[in-house]
Amino acid sequence: MKFHNKQLEVLRCIKNEKPKILICSGAKRAGKTFVLTFAFMAHVAKYENKGLSFILGGATQASIRRNILDDMEGVLGREIKLNKSNAFDLFGNKVYCFDGANSDSYKKARGFTAAGAFLNEATTLHDTFVKEVISRCSYTGARIYMDTNPENPTHSVKTDYIDKDGQRLKNGQLNIKAFNFTLYDNSFLDNEYVQSIEASTPSGMFFDRDILGIWVASEGVVYQDFDKNKNYINSDELDNINFVKYFAGTDWGWEHYGTIVLIGVDDRNNYYLIKEIAKKHKHIEYWIDEAKKIIDKYGDIPFYCDTARPDYIKKFREARIKAIDGRKDVIAGISEVASMFKTRKLKVVEDNVDIFKIEIYNYVWKDGKDEPVKQYDDVLDSLRYAIYSDLKYGRERTYNSR
Ligand SMILES: Nc1ncnc2c1ncn2[C@@H]1O[C@H](COP(=O)(O)OP(=O)(O)OP(=O)(O)O)[C@@H](O)[C@H]1O
Ligand SMILES: [Mg+2]
Known part of the structure; x- marks a missing residue:
């Protein structure tokens, strides 16, 4: 050996x-x-x-x-x-x-x-x-x-x-x-493989830990690799994209923004945050209406929901919305979203979002803790539930069918 x-x-x-x-x-x-x-x-x-x-x-x-x-x-x-x-x-x-x-x-x-x-x-x-x-x-x-x-x-x-x-x-x-x-x-790893891991590992804490093996505390902005010149597109460009799949993420809120994000995936497996809905002080009927509008336009797509309010999820289901319990593992979810920002696999339609623009630069790690500060996270949480659930449920399906 x-x-x-x-x-x-x-x-x-x-x-x-x-x-x-x-x-x-x-x-x-x-x-x-x-x-x-x-x-x-x-x-x-x-x-x-x-x-x-x-x-x-x-x-x-x-x-x-x-x-x-x-x-x-x-x-x-x-x-x-x-x-x-x-x-x-x-x-x-x-x-x-x-x-x-x-x-x-x-x-x-x-x-x-x-x-x-x-x-x-x-x-x-x-x-x-x-x-x-x-x-x-x-x-x-x-x-x-x-x-x-x-x-x-x-x-x-x-x-x-x-x-x-x-x-x-x-x-x-x-x-x-x-x-x-x-x-x-690990000199047994293929050089190209090492390069691809480097390219897809988010900068900062994830890179320091996963690549360099250092015990570092989290600090600063969570999505450091988001680049406004590379991760935004304009809604005009959507017409030229061949979307193969849509899904949504939902984060419930009252004093904070309640949010729905619509995500589209193209034929090259790139992800797009197509639309953000963010409102305070809205009852569940409002969110059902908004979800229905999305379904009318994009089909009977899954809504990956914050599981903090099972009563709201139940209401969605009673309204025949395909509400699915979102996967909420914080670090794992952030790591996936951050990696997609870094590789530019995830883009955001700039003229269709407002709150996202503020949150992306203000969502920060809690000092000395492996968790983000619970602020500026309303759109970013529904984005994370959506993306991480899609990946996780997708992988599990692949694994089970094997
Ligand atoms: N001496 C070796 N000879 C051949 N292959 C090796 C050797 N050492 C490691 N590998 C291969 O490299 C890969 C990573 O090794 P290993 O699973 O031990 O990493 P690890 O440090 O435990 O990673 P993780 O933190 O992800 O669990 C495996 O596919 C393993 O088979
Ligand atoms: Mg191991």
Whole structure:
């Protein structure tokens, strides 16, 4: 098996310095999981036929399967089947797979004595689960490996482990060692692929975290890559575009603007914010009327709605509007919209929007938190629900039909 230089550094460290806890944090697609899957298997193999227990932790059983077990099967050349306790045999030992995302996940690991653990995507795990697993690894020579993408620098994975890089126990044994990966470390990736990821990763926080692997706090304007010279078009230009699909996004509001945005998609998969409706102090009947006008002109299109008001969604449905619960994952949604602004796949019809023009430059990150300030977000939220739901439901359909 071949490894890139950063991965070799990690393996050398494991061999020579034997840290008890080793963390690989950094960029997406950098090769962190790959090297730690190998290191974890090698660690289990050291205890061949000892009948010991090991822990494999991930956010969900599905993510453990997708991120680790599938690759392990490739290395082992056999299928891994989990038993009723979500465990499998590896080199005469037992590996227990625990999903660790929830506040009560730590209970699964209680009472265990483990000779090692691999925690995948550590920031997606509950802090109490991470700590419980570490304290369960009490067998002599036990090792804990973790991989993760960076998040806010105040995250406990950063403050409790990565910031303690180099920490030693009283006997001199290295306790914690942290490695940082960038996308450029993975020399196995195709050059064009790396360039396309660079081009589509939004500037600022997303680029710093996903490409450079740095634990930066969010700051400043959310949609930094929006460029008025490149992301606006004029409504005259719409006639020359071959639209293949339309959908809408809806954000309910009373004191804030309630909004509907209409999105069109052309035959080259470019997205257009065609029309914005933003009004304060309007009852649901008004929004039903507006949605109906859109349906009369553009067909029976889906309306991806803010789920904060199920009663309004119900009213839409009673009026035979195809109202669908919007997907509201904030960071993931912002990342998709920001990426489309950067690649200019998403354009806005300048003369059909008003509130958008103000919000796009005033929608900012909350200082030190991985969330935007809840202001100047009325049109931008319905835009995000619309775009992110369309992508997410679309991908799920593709996955399920496979
Ligand atoms: N040594 C290697 N040899 C061959 N392919 C590799 C190697 N290391 C990594 N890869 C490949 O590179 C891709 C990214 O690796 P991996 O999944 O380990 O990245 P990651 O850092 O865990 O990314 P993410 O943060 O997105 O989970 C995978 O397709 C993986 O198979
Ligand atoms: Mg990974």
